[in-house]
Amino acid sequence: MIANSASTFTLDAMVFDAYGTLFDVQSVAAIGDRMFPTQGSALAKAWRTKQLEYTWLQSLMLSATQRRQDFAAETLGLPMQPQLRHRLLDAYLDLSPFPDAAPALAALSPLRRIILSNGTRAMLEPLAASTGIALHLDAILSVDAAGIYKPSPRVYQLAVDHLKLAPARIGFVSSNGWDATGAKAFGFTAFWVNRAGAPLERHGPKPDAIISTLAELPALVGRG
Ligand code: LAC
Numbered sequence: 001m002i003a004n005s006a007s008t009f010t011l012d013a014m015v016f017d018a019y020g021t022l023f024d025v026q027s028v029a030a031i032g033d034r035m036f037p038t039q040g041s042a043l044a045k046a047w048r049t050k051q052l053e054y055t056w057l058q059s060l061m062l063s064a065t066q067r068r069q070d071f072a073a074e075t076l077g078l079p080m081q082p083q084l085r086h087r088l089l090d091a092y093l094d095l096s097p098f099p100d101a102a103p104a105l106a107a108l109s110p111l112r113r114i115i116l117s118n119g120t121r122a123m124l125e126p127l128a129a130s131t132g133i134a135l136h137l138d139a140i141l142s143v144d145a146a147g148i149y150k151p152s153p154r155v156y157q158l159a160v161d162h163l164k165l166a167p168a169r170i171g172f173v174s175s176n177g178w179d180a181t182g183a184k185a186f187g188f189t190a191f192w193v194n195r196a197g198a199p200l201e202r203h204g205p206k207p208d209a210i211i212s213t214l215a216e217l218p219a220l221v222g223r224g
Contacts, residue, residue, distance in 0.1 A: 010222045015159045017174035018117035022101040028091040055149035097131045104214035105136035114139040118149045151182025180207040
């Protein structure tokens with residue numbers, strides 16, 4: 001763990017990003033591989049990249065997953081037929097949680113724990129329920145309610161409005177460097193789960209702490 005300031009943080013609630021943080025988006029690679037042998041991982045990565053780019057473009061252009069998928073497949077020169085597209089879309093409803101997700105969420109109890117995600121409620125709720133992650137959550141908040149995507153402050157504000165706490169008393173946890181930075185810029189106490197050992201984002205303030213796995217989190221967080 002690399003702490004920016006204190007080595008432990010007194011907090012009243014924890015907010016989690018969903019995709020890549022609690023749920024492993026690379027788990028769709030196996031399904032991609034069954035459709036296009038050896039290309040599953042590249043397809044999953046290209047799709048994820050486009051997913052993020054399109055959320056940002058959409059936020060700036062003041063429309064979604066199918067178009068991203070088509071772009072990802074075309075980039076790799078793969079034929080994307082409607083039935084294959086549906087199988088990949090369904091895979092996003094059936095992602096695996098990271099093995100460290102449920103134990104870390106459980107260990108953070110009785111702190112309030114919620115998800116704040118760029119996904120839709122229709123994607124997030126069945127996934128959290130079927131994987132058991134919902135058992136460890138007090139609420140699931142989606143950008144649906146804000147009409148714009150993270151890292152817009154309007155999205156982070158949804159968590160403040162829901163929890164009715166000052167931003168600094170809220171721990172925000174994301175494996176996306178840009179999301180941890182956006183959350184810190186908003187005023188949250190930000191934890192970046194740097195699962196991939198990626199370099200620190202140069203844009204915006206540093207997160208308060210950088211951890212490698214969610215397992216490190218409970219020891220860092222004290223209750224207010
Ligand atoms: C989310 C994406 C950004 O769950 O990981 O919001």
